[in-house]
Amino acid sequence: MSETSLMSVNRYRMKHLASKGRRGAKQVLALLAKTDRLLATVLLGNNLVNAALSTVITAFAIYSFGNNDEVLALATAVSATLLIIFGEIIPKVIGANRPEAVAMGSSFWLTPLVTLLSPLVWAINLLVSGLLGLFRLTSKQGSQAGLTTEDLRAAVLESTAFIPSQHRSILLNLIDLEDLTVDDVMIPRGRIEALNLEDSDAAILEQMSTSFHNKLPVFRGDPSQIEGVLYVRKAIGMLAHDGFRKEALIESLQPPYYIPSGTSLFTQMTFFQQNPSRLAMVVDEYGEVLGLVTLQDIVEEMMGELSTEGPSPHGKRLEWDEDRTVTVDGVSLVRDLNRRLGLSLPIDGPRTINGLILEALQDIPESNLSLKINGVALEILQVQGRVIRRVLIHRPASLHDDNSELVG
Template sequence: MEHIPLWAQIGAVIVLLFCSGFFSISETAMMALNRHRLKHLVNKGVFGAKTTQSLLVRTDQLLGVVLIGNNLLNTIIPVLTTSIALRTFGSNNLVLSVATGIVAFLIIVFAEITPKIVGASFPEKIALPASFVIAPLMRALKPVIWFVNLFSNAILLTLRINTKGGREHRLSTEELRTIVLESGSFMPTKHRSILLNLFDLENITVDDVMIPRRRMEALDLDAPFEEILHQLETCYHNKLIVYQGDIDRVVGVLHVRKTLAALHKQELERETLRELLAAPYFVPSGTPVFKQLQYFQETRQRMGLVVNEYGELQGLITPEDILEELIGEFTTTIPRTVGSRRGWNEQGECIVAGSMPLRELNRWLQLSLPTDGPRTLNGLILERLEEIPEGDVCVQIGDVQLEVLQSDDQTVRTVKVFRPKTQARTVQS
């Protein structure tokens, strides 16, 4: 190499360092590229996305051409650098040692670390254009790549390592949840909340979202007929659960509007009322909410009665109750005897019924009371106190302070909820 000018050798080292850095930056960018994002870019027809996707399908060949090119260049660079050192400073052990150290430093900084950092930081911007250089090189070096991979595949086969099974990347529910949580300002808050609630539908049952039996509006067929007529004229819902004597003995569902229309046309009698009843639709306790939503869709039902293994009525569920778990409350509910929909007062307090479901209370007041145990506020307080309070009692659950205002021998009737300090600071800011 003595006949090659010194400036040409130095220029060749710089070019080779640049080429080696190109292989490093391309490899890192393509490996760091999000596969799902890449599929989206391919569907949008982004320039270079399809070529990049075709390269990543053949990962063994892609890594083969990149590593062959990178290592070949990293082998030539020390040879050229040593030649320059010997030509400039003569044959000397110290010169060779210094030249070796300089070459190692140049390769590490300019051909390895710096390109890899840039490639990992901007994978999409680098991988797509680089694919147009890597693709023809892969075709040109196909015989060499095949020969090298022949040995690599033999070693993997000997070690019984299956690389085909790891090529398909599937996101779990928790990984999707993390993606949604980290979407930040890229997704509206309401949309993000709906997606997160959708993931939760797999983990909750109808017992978590149903209207408890104590809050159900039902009609007793054995009651005096005057009371039945009065309840029909003043009832809050369009459909009523009708039972006979005991609420566990449900005989049907009554369409109030049709009943009132029949009342205006002719004199309504108890037997006529029984003829207007529709067959009740029962739902086993513990049914997953998402599966129940599918059942509602398949059976064209608008109301289900939740019963336990003994056939006892536990509550009532409608498609609207499930949808409220996704998008928040949007339908009217049974009026509450205590508490109102005004939420927190000026003192940061709110009075609610002890029978209120915890999931509904959390959604309404933006609280984080635990929902993996009792389903109502009354149940949560009794579990924490391990007894029914006889007078005014305060209890702290997480960051929420609760004060029992009214209770009887069986349940906690009324509770005052104090706004958490962290929530108060957020509202003020």
């Protein structure tokens, strides 16, 4: 019972209880720190008890019924039955079902027993180590490998009984955060709302007054050459007081913050926490702007889509039509579509639906071509040059009707 419970007990739970001052948990951790001594003591004790029980039963049978082969056979059968049922099966089932309680309870008598039998255990372990050395094996101490990401993921997935599904989803997203990069959540360059200084004053004023975003990248003619970031609300307040002057607008720009493609989301999240900037331009190795990432994009990756008064920064709001389809742009991010539409398109390859289809076809397709990827039917509606512009997604039959609400 004791060895089963001690070997199956959750060590992280024991560490938590020990930090709360539970003496039993501290003793369990001390015992598990040297598993070779612990197991040797438990097995030695078990064998001594088993041998003593068999001896007592055999002696009682001989004393009561005489010394003959039938009596010895019966005594052996009774001893084996009792040991299997009461010495092996029942204790091990109890230890496996209640490892925490049994482990902490048994630690109070195992701790002094390990100390008492330590000379004998040391001699036995020395002999065992010598025998293992013949096979080039070593006896490991009670160190336990740290909890891996997959262990943590499995624990969250198996916690359906006491963690709500929404909370599990958030925990899984947090676990994945270290493996994701800004490329997975950024707004592609073609969808960035930016302000062009070469536009007329009236056009600039109208864009500022109608924009749903508080921060806008600003360029002059070439969208890839960002001159700064405009804080729209602050600029509107300034212009309302002093009147519109393009020079004053330029002076109010904040320097753009560039990050390389492939930056970890966790790293970027840490930067946003430690700095006032909440917007960064993603560039490739040649300095070309690939997209834009904000603090909101990272938060949505962890928490799910956030409700806003304006349209989603990743494009129009998505919902399944009555005919169970939805039309998306070719530059739509695969991860974004999976999250907002409940799909299961592969995310370990191309990041956009355009790239995903091109990889699957290994060719530049024509319009009105249909294909299926991971059980999701896709229909190409528009191709321009070498780029797929619009795609019709058919809702998989595996999605339940209760997932058909507006997302985004």
